[in-house]
Amino acid sequence: MCRIDAGFGKYDLDEKAAPSERFIQALDEYEIAGQLRSLLTNHFATTWQYVFSSANRLEEALDLARSQATTEDQAAAVISSGPLAGRLREQLCALIHKYVTGRTLETLEFAKDVAQTFFPHSPYKLFKKLKPCSQYGWFITALYGNEYFLHSAVFDDPALIAEGERERVQVLWSCLPAWSHDEQQIPTELGSIFSPDTKALLSVASTQRHAGPPTPAAHQWLQRVRFLEAWVKSDAAAGRLHNPDKGVFHNLDTELESLRSDLKALRSGDSDVKALCESATNWLNNLERQLKETLAIHMDLTNADEEQLADWAKQLDNCVSGRITQLPSGEEDVAEQQHLRRLLSMLSSDKAEAWAKQSASHVIATLQSGQNSSLKSSRKWWASDYSARWKAKLEAEIHALGVKDALAVLSCWLWLPNEAAYRWWNSLLEKLIHDSEFPLALTPQWTVAAIDRLDDEVVLPYIDKSLGLLRGRLSNAAEPDLNNQLVALLSRLSHLDPRKALRHRLMLMRSSYVPFADKSLSRFSSLYSDKAVSWYSPLSEQARNLCAKKLNGTPYVDRQECEAAEQAIYQSFALDLIDFCLSRLRLRKGEKKPEDERYADGQVTEQSAIWRQGYLKALLEIGLDPNGKAHKTVFFTRQFDPDESVRDVAKEAYRAVRRETKSKKSVQDFKRGLIAAEWWLLMSQRRALDLPIDPEGALKTRRNMMRNP
Known part of the structure; x- marks a missing residue:
């Protein structure tokens, strides 16, 4: 049979007489141990009767604590018990209203120790458990101190994060006016970052313009800036914030817009007020830029994909450009370099490398899209101390492309800061043509890009080669750029x-599959017909341009000397035309005429009988026989060409060449000869393409051109 006092074995049946001993007795009976026991003993061992008013109220608080599973919850239960909860609310209110002179805030001091001991990384968890009537900001200030607002625990609080992003932002936003207890009056709108009184902002601007300590209002603003920076930095580093239009920035934009509107309305005053408002507006703009820089500098990129990295790099570019938008054009470059160096010094080495890489990738993507004008953001890298590493990344990006895409990129025009940068960019283009994988078909495209960027002696062989390649592709209508x-x-x-x-x-x-003239042999004009061939220039025009170029670059003593030079130029041009025509009439290299027989069409350089007639007619019209080469070739054609019509035309040409060879020709004679020669070539072209010719119209065209050579 059990004893009737068995249930009281570990308890004293009588209360301890001494207050401190009675307090320890209660702690023992309710099994309060560890740090919580130490805190309760330190704060209330001698004052518990005053704080709890009776032993029963003390035991109720301890009983509530004993029912909790964790020490944290036990501590929170003690503070939230009836006696302490009421006193804590009262003392928080006294602190907010600064009615604390000569008062003992024993409950508040206990709450501070509980907060800093059991809830150092989750103040919001304690706030939710206690449910005080004060704002969260005042609660943190009272229990953790003013500087704790800048601690990462405020922003990384798991309990606050669990509330969801929208609620979290609103809770943190409500903290911003918490420093108002430093002011003489309490803000009436605790839910807003800024007091409706714009004078507080103007006091900040005034402090910036005049030396001296900040006013209380200005100090409050500067504290808010520190809080916002800590908030943005923490959220960026934790991966909660990536976009300067979300999170804290969403609320901030609304407030800044309202303040800018107020400042704009005040600018209508006198000049001093206007200057102060402009200063305040600039201060707001700098605040916004400063916070966006903080976001970009501290953003977590651990799991960022390429699109997110590109957005991040663009934010950094905007940080630089935003600092120089209002500067005079002459100061932009220097300021841009300064801000680039400043940002790079604040970035980790990995982020600096990532920014440079993304900038290089942006250049490539922009050039590929043809939007060269949007490359202004990359110019800061060219002249920076980081330029060598940035250029290496750009080269790597280009090298990673296929040859065709690399050529498209390197063919683009870039704004570059100096001659050395242009030489580097052009050297990449020159290297590309020597790539073992460079396809022959891309040679014309490369040459066009290189014409104005590389030395003439480098480009000239490729021009010759490219024209030969393009000649074989004239029939391909699918090449619009040809x-x-x-x-x-x-x-x-x-x-x-x-x-x-x-x-x-x-x-x-x-080689053209498109005629250059209509059936009357009148050349198509680009002004009146879409059939005109843009790259074709009439012989007379080519000769005239060549003459103008040579004459303009040479000083002459008198008019006779100038006319003699003009005649020599036209004669040289005519001889070049003759040389070409003769080359087309000769046998191909390695071919030999059968003895006492005519050669075959396939043996002659120009295998078309129609075109051979055209070249003979051109020789006839020019009427020159340089060193007897013309009449020898024409005589050979007259004797052995397999086509009877060609032989007949060759007889005419032979007589004309022999007849005209000794006559002295004027410039006008050469001009007419070139016009007539081209007329025959245009006719040959239409004949070879099996296109109709209007003899009457063609004759009229010839006569009209010959009248005014």
Whole structure:
């Protein structure tokens, strides 16, 4: 049979007489141990009767604590018990209203120790358990101190994060006015970052303009800035914030817009007020830029994909550009370099590398899209101390492309800061043509890009090669850029080597599947017809341009000397045309005429009988016989060409060449000869393409052109 006092074995039946001993007795009976026991003993061992008012109220608080599973919950239960909860609310209110002179805040001091001992990383968890009537900001200030607002625990609090992002932002936003207890008046709108009184902002601007300690209002603003920076930094580093339009920035934008509107309304005052408002507006703008820089500098990129990295790099670019937008054009470059160096010094080495890489990738993507004008953000890298590493990343990006894409990128124009940068960019283009994987078909595209960027001696062989390649692709209507390439190549070759340019134009004329003239042999004009070939220039125009170029670059003593030079130029051009025509009439290299027989069409360089007639007619019209080469070749053609019509035309040409060879020709004679020669070539082209010709119209065209050579 059990004893009737068995249930009281570990308890004293009588209360201890001494208050401190009675307090320890209660702690023992309710099994309060560890740090909580120490805190309760330190704070209330001698004052518990005053704080709890009776032993029963003390035991109720301890009983509530004993029912909790964790020490944290036990501590929170003690504070939230009836006696302490009421006193804590009262003392928090006294602290907020600064009615604390001469008062003992024993409950508040106990709450501070509990907060800092059991809830150092989750103040919101304690706040939720206690449910005080004060704002969360005041609660933190009272229990953790003013500087704790800048501690990462405020922003990384798991209990607060669990509330969801929207609620979390609102709770943190409500903390911002918590420093108002430093002011003489309490803000009436605790839910807003800024007091409706714009004078507080103007006091900040005034402090910036005049030396001296900040006013209480200005100090409060500067504290808010520190809080916002800590908030953005913490959220960025934890991966909670990536976008400068979300989170804290969403609320901030609304408040800043309202303040800017107030400042704008005040600018209508006198000049001093206007200057102060402008200063305040600039301060707000700098605050916004400063917070966006903080976001970009501290953003967590651990799991960022390429799109997120690109957005992040763009934010950094905007941080730099935002600092120089209002500067005079002459100061932009220096300021841009300063801000680039400043940001790079604050970034980790990995982030600095990532920014440079993303900038290089942006350049490549922009050039590929053809939007060269949007590359302004990359110019800061070219002249920076980081330029060598940035250029290495750009080269790596280009190297990773296929040859075709690399050529498209390197063909683009770039804004570069100095001659050295241009040489580097052009050197990449020059290296590309020597790549073992560079396809022959891309040679014309490369050459067009290189024409104005590389030395003439480097480009000239590729112009010759490119024109030969394009000649074989004239029939391909699927190459819309072919004509543009021919225009660029022939234009440059005419400047470097007019003789080669003439030969290429004549060969292109021969190879074209599109006629250059209508059935009356009138050339298509680009002004009146979409059939005009942009790269084709009439012989008379080519000769005139060549003459103008040479005459303009040479000083002459008198008019006679100038006229003699003009005649020599036209004669030289005519001889080049003759040389081309003769080359087309000769046998191909390695071919021999059968003895006492005519050669076959396949043995002659020009295998078309129609075109051979055209070249003979051109020789007839020019009427020159340089060193007897013309009449010898024409005589050979007259004797052995397999086509009877060609032999007949050769007889006419032979007589004309022999007849005209001794006559002295004027400039006008050469001009008429070139016009007439081209007329026959245009006719040959239409005949070879099996296109109709209007004899009457063609004759009229010839006569009209010959009247005004």
